[in-house]
Structure formats: C-alpha cells, structure tokens
Amino acid sequence: MKQSRKLKQQQAVLDKAETYEQWRAAAKDYDDMSGATLWRRRDHTRLYDYIQIRKRLENLRNLRTKKDDHGLLFALNEGVHGNMGGMGNTDLYTQSLLGTKHLIEDYCTEIADAVRH
Numbered sequence: 203m204k205q206s207r208k209l210k211q212q213q214a215v216l217d218k219a220e221t222y223e224q225w226r227a228a229a230k231d232y233d234d235m236s237g238a239t240l241w242r243r244r245d246h247t248r249l250y251d252y253i254q255i256r257k258r259l260e261n262l263r264n265l266r267t268k269k270d271d272h273g274l275l276f277a278l279n280e281g282v283h284g285n286m287g288g289m290g291n292t293d294l295y296t297q298s299l300l301g302t303k304h305l306i307e308d309y310c311t312e313i314a315d316a317v318r319h
Contacts, residue, residue: 208235216299229299238298245305250288252305258286259309262316274316282313 212232219225233239245252258281265274284290289309294302301307 254287262312
C-alpha cells in the first residue's frame with residue numbers, strides 16, 4: 203500500500219478519535235508513518251539555529267547542576283525572548299502533530315526548570 207494511502211487511512215482514524223488519548227495514539231502512529239517522529243528527534247534543520255539552542259541548553263543545565271544562581275540568572279536574562287535562535291519560526295510547528303523538535307521542547311523545559319530553581 204502506498205504511503206499516502208496509509209496516511210489518509212490514519213487521518214481517518216484521527217478524525218474519528220473521541221478522546222484525547224485516542225487522538226494522541228493515532229497522532230503518534232501518523233507521525234511515525236509520515237517521518238515526523240524522526241524529524242522531531244533530529245536537531246538539524248535550516249529552520250532554526252539548533253547549534254545555538256543546543257549550546258544554551260547545555261549551559262543552562264550545567265549552571266543549574268552547579269547551583270550557580272548568579273550565572274543562571276544571567277543566562278536566563280540573556281536567553282529568554284520570543285524568537286531565540288529562530289525557535290519562533292512557525293514552520294517548526296507544522297511538521298508533526300505531536301510537537302516540534304525535541305531540542306526546542308527540551309530547551310523550553312529547561313527554562314521552566316531553571317525559573318523554578
């Protein structure tokens with residue numbers, strides 16, 4: 203069976219989902235079939251500066267682990283704004299039904315963890 207036909211069938215499953223859990227399971231299958239799951243795992247794309255985001259993520263994790271509150275405050279002040287490294291590019295949010303690049307999600311989670319720190 204052709205990939206596009208399988209995706210259409212999976213879209214029908216998505217459309218018939220009655221609960222969020224059903225929809226999420228169907229969306230995961232859709233993303234797996236379409237290649238979006240693999241796309242999310244890979245940092246690399248021309249859509250954003252993944253090198254900058256990776257460096258900032260590693261720096262935030264390191265500072266938080268070392269309990270360097272002053273450094274963490276500086277890094278947060280410097281690195282929290284609307285389009286850091288191009289993360290606001292809308293094309294990053296249309297490739298997968300379940301989310302965007304794992305790197306972006308990890309970065310946002312680390313920002314939240316650092317703020318709670």
